[in-house]
Amino acid sequence: MKRRKLSKDTKAEIVKRFVSGERSIDIAKDLNCGKTTVYRIVREAGIQPSSLERERTGRGQGVKRFNERETQEVIAEYQAGGTCKSIATKYECCGRTIANTLNRNGIELRNRGAVWNEVPEETQQEIVRKYQEGSSIQSLHKEHNLTTRNVSRILLANGLKIRHRMAKAERHWNWKGGRLLQNQGYIQCLVRRNDPLFCMANCSGYVLEHRLVMARHLGRPLESWESVHHIDGDRTNNHIDNLQLRSGKHGSGVSCRCRECGSKNIEFEELD
Numbered sequence: 635m636k637r638r639k640l641s642k643d644t645k646a647e648i649v650k651r652f653v654s655g656e657r658s659i660d661i662a663k664d665l666n667c668g669k670t671t672v673y674r675i676v677r678e679a680g681i682q683p684s685s686l687e688r689e690r691t692g693r694g695q696g697v698k699r700f701n702e703r704e705t706q707e708v709i710a711e712y713q714a715g716g717t718c719k720s721i722a723t724k725y726e727c728c729g730r731t732i733a734n735t736l737n738r739n740g741i742e743l744r745n746r747g748a749v750w751n752e753v754p755e756e757t758q759q760e761i762v763r764k765y766q767e768g769s770s771i772q773s774l775h776k777e778h779n780l781t782t783r784n785v786s787r788i789l790l791a792n793g794l795k796i797r798h799r800m801a802k803a804e805r806h807w808n809w810k811g812g813r814l815l816q817n818q819g820y821i822q823c824l825v826r827r828n829d830p831l832f833c834m835a836n837c838s839g840y841v842l843e844h845r846l847v848m849a850r851h852l853g854r855p856l857e858s859w860e861s862v863h864h865i866d867g868d869r870t871n872n873h874i875d876n877l878q879l880r881s882g883k884h885g886s887g888v889s890c891r892c893r894e895c896g897s898k899n900i901e902f903e904e905l906d
């Protein structure tokens with residue numbers, strides 16, 4: 635795979651932001667490159683990323699020692715429901731350091747597998763309510779300072795079924811309203827399974843918009859041998875006034891229309 639070529643200004647910006655304390659993953663997202671690319675550019679500038687990150691966090695330079703005030707704060711936060719991991723993030727150390735500090739002060743560590751049982755009933759009911767309203771397990775875990783596993787256990791214990799982890803439709807971060815532009819210039823629309831016209835959808839649940847508009851106008855699904863023609867040639871102009879229902883391919887040049895009233899709401903029947 636070819637490496638992406640970055641300009642000198644971009645490389646200088648990467649080094650400057652990394653040295654100032656920004657995380658490599660944030661820099662990579664902003665500049666549309668990989669995290670490994672950020673590390674490579676920093677090394678090329680003569681800086682060792684691992685050494686710089688240890689200086690920021692204090693990790694790798696001996697075990698962090700808490701003074702009496704900090705020790706009491708750690709104990710209070712843990713007894714209030716905080717986890718070793720969340721407390722360690724706050725004090726820029728590892729979770730084992732927090733656990734050892736608690737043990738030295740006679741604090742019994744919670745059983746990680748059963749911590750959800752210790753969550754107050756009011757909090758559990760709030761988690762259940764918000765999940766039913768559409769909140770994700772990830773957002774609930776951050777809001778209530780619980781692991782995602784414990785949030786899931788609370789929901790299951792209250793008789794809820796866990797939603798599929800992959801966000802779909804309106805809940806997906808890249809949702810574009812259910813309309814996609816094909817390479818051929820046609821627009822596709824997402825159709826729900828309970829829609830009467832879902833039988834026209836492909837394996838991904840999408841239907842060509844011009845066929846969908848005509849089908850809704852007629853009030854029935856289109857047959858496989860029926861085609862829809864754009865009068866002005868613009869494949870994105872799917873207004874019903876710009877569409878013609880045809881039998882067979884467009885090349886036949888036949889438009890289906892009632893001779894008496896001009897209606898396009900017609901059907902084909904075989905002759906006896």
